[in-house]
Amino acid sequence: SINPPHVVAVSRGPEVAVPSAWPGASRMAHTSAPTMLPPRAGYTSQHDRYAEEYNRWARWTYTSPPAETISLKLLAHYEGGARRGRNQSNPFGNICEGKKDIDALISAHDLVPIALDTIIPKVKMFCPTFAWRFDEFVVRDTDWVDLGAHRDPGPYFYSQCFQAARRNPKAMAFKSKQFTLYVVVPAPQWIEYEAF
Structure with a gap:
């Protein structure tokens, strides 16, 4: 028991590449x-x-985040009836998420996947057994503009972030703001969900 373990002989050694x-x-x-x-x-x-x-x-x-950023408040809604000529939506499942440090120069087209990627997992958790058709979900702003159909490639919220500078009221200065977006379940799909 004081002797070292028996050494086993190996027919080959390690493979070594020696260019010379x-x-x-x-x-x-x-x-x-x-x-x-x-x-x-x-x-x-x-x-x-x-x-x-x-x-x-x-x-x-x-790299530091962009100097001019905005934050987003993202809510899950479903389409309801019309009120005063304007579409009405209703929140569901208390689904509300925030996103910060979003580049203020972001376009409407680029806002859509951010909103969907944030809210869809919460909708899945809200009712995992219902067969949601996420491709039908619509991302809208507070003026009920469909961001997926908005074709202007320019910054969507950037112009709303400027206000008069304190020292020089004629000069405009960037001020970060929070904007609200709704991920809206279309009315026919919501009716199917309620019947489910």
Whole structure:
């Protein structure tokens, strides 16, 4: 029991690549072509992109958020009846989420996936057994504008973030604001849900 464990003889040692021991190594030493190493075992083509991805993430990590940002209040609603010529929606499930540090130059087209990606998981949790048709959901602002159908590629809320500067009332200064967006379930789908 004081003796060390028995050593087992191995017929082969580790595989080691020594370029000078390769056939024709003396001939390659005199050429200016780079030495080709044998392929590394266990590595894929994805490993070749490591340096590129590392640099991309390093740049992203150290960049500060845009100086001009807005915040969003996102609510889940369903379409109701009409009131005073304007569509009415009603909240459901107390689903309300906030998002901050959104670039103020964001377009309506880019606001839609942010709203849907934030609210849809909450709707799934609200009633996971109902077969929601998320592709029918509509993102609307407080003026009931359908952001998915809004075709202007320019910043959607940016112009609403300017106010007169304190020291010079003629100059306009950016002030961050919170904007409300509704993710709206269409009325026919909501009726199906209520019958469910």
